[in-house]
Amino acid sequence: MTGRALLCLTAAVGTLVAGIASAQQSPKPLQFEVAAIKPGNTNHLGAVTSTKGKLFQMVNVPLKSWVEMGLSVPDYALKAPAWLDGTTFDLDAKLPEQFLNQTGPNQPVNEKAMAERQKAMAEMMKNLLIERFELKWHEVSGSVSGYELVTDKRFLAQPATLMERLRGPGGAGWGRSSVSGTNMPMSRLAELLGIALGKPVVDATHLTGGYDIKLAWRPDNDAELARQRQYEDGVDNLPDSAFTAVREQLGLRLQPAKVPAKVIVIDQINRQPTGN
Numbered sequence: 175m176t177g178r179a180l181l182c183l184t185a186a187v188g189t190l191v192a193g194i195a196s197a198q199q200s201p202k203p204l205q206f207e208v209a210a211i212k213p214g215n216t217n218h219l220g221a222v223t224s225t226k227g228k229l230f231q232m233v234n235v236p237l238k239s240w241v242e243m244g245l246s247v248p249d250y251a252l253k254a255p256a257w258l259d260g261t262t263f264d265l266d267a268k269l270p271e272q273f274l275n276q277t278g279p280n281q282p283v284n285e286k287a288m289a290e291r292q293k294a295m296a297e298m299m300k301n302l303l304i305e306r307f308e309l310k311w312h313e314v315s316g317s318v319s320g321y322e323l324v325t326d327k328r329f330l331a332q333p334a335t336l337m338e339r340l341r342g343p344g345g346a347g348w349g350r351s352s353v354s355g356t357n358m359p360m361s362r363l364a365e366l367l368g369i370a371l372g373k374p375v376v377d378a379t380h381l382t383g384g385y386d387i388k389l390a391w392r393p394d395n396d397a398e399l400a401r402q403r404q405y406e407d408g409v410d411n412l413p414d415s416a417f418t419a420v421r422e423q424l425g426l427r428l429q430p431a432k433v434p435a436k437v438i439v440i441d442q443i444n445r446q447p448t449g450n
Contacts, residue, residue, distance in 0.1 A: 214262030
């Protein structure tokens with residue numbers, strides 16, 4: 175064998191070995207081990223999602239919500255057939271050991287861990303939609319209606335303390351009527367306000383550094399308002415909207431704006447899943 179032939183053979187073997195090693199190291203795609211899907215009950219009030227041990231369940235959840243979860247896309251950035259909103263399904267799924275090992279009770283509970291769990295759940299849902307509903311989509315760049323977060327006449331948010339800055343970004347909490355956190359940059363506040371409002375919010379304050387944020391407003395949902403009245407004092411004294419709370423509590427303002435966004439366009443999705 176000539177030196178040139180030997181060199182080519184060595185390179186080919188090296189490429190093959192590297193390919194095998196890469197395949198062995200590639201993580202197995204996350205998928206539900208068992209997933210039973212059946213039509214939702216149109217007489218059932220509302221949708222329910224829960225995780226109990228190794229079981230993940232959804233009851234009467236619109237197929238559009240399945241897609242939003244699987245593709246990690248908010249409602250405002252999804253272009254999909256209108257019938258997805260009114261078509262509901264139930265899901266009984268078994269979580270794989272790979273997921274349980276990553277997110278089990280012995281794993282740390284913090285914002286990063288919650289984000290990893292959400293990402294893993296999205297991957298499993300996406301794979302389920304592809305396999306059982308033959309979901310296909312593409313992504314385009316566009317703009318959607320949202321808000322810019324800007325400074326108002328008097329800025330009220332408290333800068334993070336020196337110790338908080340030295341420790342780095344702190345934890346954050348948010349819900350339908352509150353946002354809080356320590357050493358929070360304005361870009362993160364804008365992101366969380368977007369989640370609460372269901373529309374994108376971009377930071378246009380030009381403020382740097384981190385801030386201690388404690389923002390709360392009165393829920394516009396009667397059931398949530400009644401629940402908070404049971405467990406929290408002073409709920410009725412809170413501002414009536416996030417817009418008022420941002421202005422009165424932080425000295426900021428939310429102004430309507432067209433916001434650049436990646437939009438997901440659904441190309442194909444079946445009305446019924448393949449058999450269980």
